[in-house]
Amino acid sequence: MSESSATISSPPLQKKQTRSCLSTTLLIIIVFPVALAAVLYRLELFETVHFPSGELPQSTATAPAVNPHMRVGSEFVAEGKVHGPEDLAYDKRRRLIYTGCEDGWIKRVTVNKSVADSVVENWVSTGGRPLGIALEKSGELIVADGVLGLLRVTQKGKVEILAGEHDGLKFNLTDGVDVGEDGTIYFTDASYKYNLKDFYFDIMEGEPHGRFMSYNPATKKVTLLARNLYFANGVAVAPDQKFVVYCETVMNRCRKYYLQGPKKGRIGEFSPNLPGMPDNIHYVGQGQYYIGMAT
Numbered sequence: 001m002s003e004s005s006a007t008i009s010s011p012p013l014q015k016k017q018t019r020s021c022l023s024t025t026l027l028i029i030i031v032f033p034v035a036l037a038a039v040l041y042r043l044e045l046f047e048t049v050h051f052p053s054g055e056l057p058q059s060t061a062t063a064p065a066v067n068p069h070m071r072v073g074s075e076f077v078a079e080g081k082v083h084g085p086e087d088l089a090y091d092k093r094r095r096l097i098y099t100g101c102e103d104g105w106i107k108r109v110t111v112n113k114s115v116a117d118s119v120v121e122n123w124v125s126t127g128g129r130p131l132g133i134a135l136e137k138s139g140e141l142i143v144a145d146g147v148l149g150l151l152r153v154t155q156k157g158k159v160e161i162l163a164g165e166h167d168g169l170k171f172n173l174t175d176g177v178d179v180g181e182d183g184t185i186y187f188t189d190a191s192y193k194y195n196l197k198d199f200y201f202d203i204m205e206g207e208p209h210g211r212f213m214s215y216n217p218a219t220k221k222v223t224l225l226a227r228n229l230y231f232a233n234g235v236a237v238a239p240d241q242k243f244v245v246y247c248e249t250v251m252n253r254c255r256k257y258y259l260q261g262p263k264k265g266r267i268g269e270f271s272p273n274l275p276g277m278p279d280n281i282h283y284v285g286q287g288q289y290y291i292g293m294a295t
Contacts, residue, residue: 047205055230057252057273064275081120082107087176087234087280089133089141098123098141100130106143106153124157129196132177132187132235132280144177144187146196150215163215166222173199176235176246176280180259185215186225186244188232202231203250212246212257225257226267234281236289245270247278249294254278 077097084102091098097109108123128147136142141153142162149164149171162185164171173190180186191202191209202209210232214223226232230250237244243256256270271278276293284290 047207055251075115077111077115077118078107078109078120082109086131087133087144089135091135091139094139098133098135100126100133100143100145102129104128104130106130106133106141124153124159126151126153126159131175134178134185136179136183142177142179142185144174146173146175146190149174150177150185150187162217162220163222166211166213166224172196173202176233178235178237178244180237180244181241183217185217186212186235186237186246187215188212188229188235188246190231190233190249199231210248233279234291236281236283239283239285243268245281245289247281247291249277249279252277254281254291 082099082101085099085107086101088097088099090096095111097111098106099109100106104125104127105122106124106126108121110119110121112118126143126145126148128145130143130151131146132144134142136152139155143151143153145151148161150162152160152162154160166189169192171189172192172195175188175190177185177187189211191199192211193207193209194202208228208230210227210229211224212226212229212232212235214225215221216223226246229246230248233247233249234254235244235246238256242260243258245254245256247254252274253269254271254274256268258264258266258268271291274291274293278291279294280292282290
């Protein structure tokens, strides 16, 4: 009986294997052309060029100086509780730290006397990717969201899209942001061509697709201040409000856009030859700026 049973059960097994092979073959026939078409479509948009020789950063002659006091007395905040934090904003009055994470959540950290006891909470999900973050005088949060554009988040957690394009050209990668004393919001769009998912194409292609802009909350108007930037990134308004610093990551430099004086509306050098690729930038007092380097 066992031999008879074995003989009877063999054909269905062969049919099952045949159907499995057929399904795999059909899957390859269908999926491969679609995948190839998608790759070719992406490559068709990709146009590499040589970086202008005059724009390329020069190698530093010496290693950067080490600040021995940088980590003296420092502690880790929210270690292991935030994933892919980008920029941050600190509300001194409320002792709150805000940072945007890769899961789309803006985390709010309540800083207690013991940093180790600080409380981390999922505060607001933008539904996109919050990158640059800055505080308005009112305590509302201004967010450069890499997917959605320029946002405002109220203390009650309401998300409002302030702007998503300029002159018909969509923000594809809103990146850095800061707020001036008069309430004007300054921000960057790292690339109008490539989005957050494909940002590395922008760096590899070598074309300047970045923009630096301002937003007037009263008129709701976006003004283009500078174009043709190489991956425009972090933004910091000078304490005297005379200029705004913006970073160009690919070129290892930060430049300044003059807001006042005889050079108003012009662009000047701020830090032209950094030892790395600048991402975010913050003014920390006493004429000093902290610049986070991309790694």
